[in-house]
Amino acid sequence: MKGEELAQRIAHTREKLVKTYHYFLIIVLSLAVCSQLSMALTGQTPTQYVVIRAAFHIHTTYSGGNWTPSQVVDLYKSYGFNCISITDYNTVNGSFAGVAEAKARGNQTGMIVIGGQEIIAQFPKNNGSTVFKHVLALFLTAPINDPLAWNRTSDVQWYFDQIHNQSGIGIIAHSWDMNDQTVTGTSNSPWWQFRNASYVDGWEIFNYGVIGNGMTDDEIYNVLGRGKIAIASQDFHKTSITNSTYNVLFCINATEEGVKDALINQRLVVYSHGRIFGTREAISLYQRYNVGSP
Ligand SMILES: [Zn+2]
Numbered sequence: 121m122k123g124e125e126l127a128q129r130i131a132h133t134r135e136k137l138v139k140t141y142h143y144f145l146i147i148v149l150s151l152a153v154c155s156q157l158s159m160a161l162t163g164q165t166p167t168q169y170v171v172i173r174a175a176f177h178i179h180t181t182y183s184g185g186n187w188t189p190s191q192v193v194d195l196y197k198s199y200g201f202n203c204i205s206i207t208d209y210n211t212v213n214g215s216f217a218g219v220a221e222a223k224a225r226g227n228q229t230g231m232i233v234i235g236g237q238e239i240i241a242q243f244p245k246n247n248g249s250t251v252f253k254h255v256l257a258l259f260l261t262a263p264i265n266d267p268l269a270w271n272r273t274s275d276v277q278w279y280f281d282q283i284h285n286q287s288g289i290g291i292i293a294h295s296w297d298m299n300d301q302t303v304t305g306t307s308n309s310p311w312w313q314f315r316n317a318s319y320v321d322g323w324e325i326f327n328y329g330v331i332g333n334g335m336t337d338d339e340i341y342n343v344l345g346r347g348k349i350a351i352a353s354q355d356f357h358k359t360s361i362t363n364s365t366y367n368v369l370f371c372i373n374a375t376e377e378g379v380k381d382a383l384i385n386q387r388l389v390v391y392s393h394g395r396i397f398g399t400r401e402a403i404s405l406y407q408r409y410n411v412g413s414p
Pocket of ligand 1: 177179238355
């Protein structure tokens, strides 16, 4: 009798499980139908973006690099990048010519090439001394040559104004104190005092080329939470690039304007050494497009 009872119980439980599974299926299917229906009713379809892999901080033979602008385009192309910006130093006379060369090569090979410069200037520190800091000026059509670059000490906004006059984007490069590599993160950097400055468009949160350092997670989310653009760079000069750090953008189209729009609207995810950073929306796009690791 006991055995029969047990068998009955098992059969009953199995029946219950099957029923539960069926209910579950019905709920899942209903939800799917509802979401399709609501999209059809509201006329909404999910926006289709072009996924672009980009590097925004690159030097050529014009400013200490080993590769000519054309070679840089070919090299990044071979690593699967769709977009690069050439950012030779503004303190090197004639370096902006590299942008024209890279753009010509990009037109031949299907690479989006953004005109840029890495601007070097002296900036004030909290303690009253000064330090050399760099700004990535992106989407430039003409060079920003500042004759006072080596002794300008206070007018940080001047540089950003020059960038914005060209409808460009200004990103603070290696935002921690590059002169003291024991300093991790930006909190001790003279740049951190500018975190509330509305004219700063974005921050380089990782730089694995010559600096090999990055922001702390708290600082990264601080930047993202302020609506600022967060990018990561190899700061390419001499060494072969690797796929350990790059930016993934979700663009309305594969053009320079499409890339700019994605940056301004924070539709990008930073990939660095197995981790990704971005706004919640950008991360969900990253998952939806199943970008994954290189
Ligand atoms: Zn650089």
